Amino acid sequence: MSQKPEKLIDKKGLRLDGRKPEELRSIKIEVGILPNADGSAYIQQGKNKILAGVFGPRELHPKHLALPDRTVLRCRYHMAPFSVQERKSPAPSRRDIELSKVIREALEPSIFLEYYPRTGIDIFVEILQADGGTRCASITAASLALADAGIPMRDLVVACAAGKADDTIVLDLMDTEDKKGGADVPVALMPNLNAVTLLQMDGILTFEEFEKAVNLALKGCREIYTMQKEALKAKYESVKEVEE
């Protein structure tokens, strides 16, 4: 509490990092960066630095977990011990286990799981540096890794949070806003199907504020979606440019 900044929004209506309330942090996305994974992606969103790798569909181990009518999707969200201010133990925390579950459930609706019975798909997310909103950035990256692995999907899944800083509804909360702000609403979306695949919230919001936050988060998702698609195409378009 000692180092709590006076205000999260200054007199000009700008945030601690100089952003306007409805502005995203700078985002950099790369696809196909891990040679040994079947699919992979890297995302940098603000100071978040996150790697996602996908293996499969492949034979599932242990075998008894296999399902006769669909692929088993597994996900591990994991934070590097050096990713946060105080060293984090590499053993999975309760938070990590919950996040692994909600990230998996955010991605599941996008995958045609019934296509490949008796197999498994593994998603590994490594947080190299955390700066608020890691679950959302993880979903954005993991969905790209799945597409990069050639897994048939209904749509890409993209995620972004909105929340409340002081009395203003703001987009894409960074660490301080997440911790000191009034609320955080992470949302994941399949934009072409208008389907919300992750929704969580903590804080206190009236119905009107909640509605505004959800709509703002959805707007953020659509903006990131454009970048996500560009990143996926970039891997193949770079070849084209060399040739022509």
Add this chain to the structure above:
Amino acid sequence: MSSVIVRVKQKQIMDLIAKGKRLDGRGLTDYREIKVEQGLIERAEGSARVLLGKTEIMAGTKIEIGKPFSDTPNEGVLTVNAELVPLASPTFEPGPPKEDSIELARVVDRGIRESKALDFKKLCIKPGKKVFVIFVDVYVLNHDGNLIDASALAALAALLNTKMFNYEIEEDEVKIKPGYTPLPVGKHPIAVTFAKINDKLIVDPWLEEEQTMDARLTMTIDDDSNVCAIQKGGSGYFTPKQVLEAAKTAMEKAEENRKKLKW
């Protein structure tokens, strides 16, 4: 018996919901009967049992003196844990907590914490040194669906029932004095869970509806009709319109269910 649901029954549930009906005769936004009993476990500082239809939850609280977290030196500590007791369902296995029980505990925890139900500042004994640590243990005794709402209600009822021992500080030591005071519970967050079946939202799904649903959405609402925690679960999705519709319904249902509690 396993967790497999007969397909015919699944279809029956879906067809009925399309017509706005449910297998057990409820309307789409009706809860099952709710019963709350408090103070059944004498050894616990507080306890409660909640029956939601056939779903049965016992919650108990214990209080200890411990250290505060370094970033909140003048606030007490809350720890919520949930046990899916093997006798409650053939699908629950003994062993370390799995993701389902961890999620359950964290959703209950988030509702209490984010609504500021507990006045954590009043649980501080010596800033930075000694605070009260409140343990809430949620015990699932029978699983018939919608564990979240029943557990959140049981946890809150147990907290409302909790007696904090009186104390005084003598030479830096905490001395326990006779008598008790109730815990400083200021807000009463109520969790309302929806299941999406056949593209319709229903509240308080029972077990077979949960085995049929595409996705689940829990909204926790405080006394002033604010949303204070949300959790989506399951491998399906919701439309933005359904989300807002759910928030509206949750506010009505939370107010109804809050009346089952006494304070």
Add this chain to the structure above:
Amino acid sequence: MPTFFERRQLVTPGDLLAEGTYLAGENTYKENNKIYASRLGLVQYEDKNVNVVALRAFYIPKLGDTVIGTIVEVGFSGWTLDINSPYLAILRASEVLSRPFRPQENDLSKVLDVGDLVIAKIITYDRTHDPRLTVGEPGLGKITRGQIVKMTPTKIPRVIGRKGSMVSMIKQETGCHIILGQNGVILITGKSLEDEQLAMMALRKIECESHTSGLTDRIAQMIKKEKAKQKEEIKNESET
């Protein structure tokens, strides 16, 4: 009944490709009369069919396909093979040994051992059972020499080219024998390591540039250039 992209345009999963009475072909799906892409690839509209030629996919076994696999396990009555697919394949001993065999007496690892490469054909496969293979046809069986190249199986048609034009050009120019496994595994056998390397280089180039046009000509040019380079090197070596 509109379509939303140009022919051979790059699309990503979820892109709306067409609306109305079109048929959802490969790597697409239909929902509410709309056809969407389900994989990253190049969109194709042919009459009423909408397809996406995937740039990244994996091999799903098909009856009658010729595949190249690696033995990963030797069992009592047969072998398990990695065929570059989500599913492992089974080759029974009876498919390999013409004479009746006794598990107690015959050591199968003497016939085919872990790490051996095999060209085989898929004889059974469905959703509930792993694919089964045979080697009982001419041209099938254990591979003893050559080079292996792996690529996304959807690119095999590109290696074949229109009416086999690409692969026959490479064969002719490099003098190598090339066997294409439908599972994305390719065997190259040539007279010399240099020839094989030349063919491998060509295949790698096809893999990277499979989605570009005018590829056959560029590959032919590349091979000619590399051949010239090789000759130059040999000449230089003999001079020094």
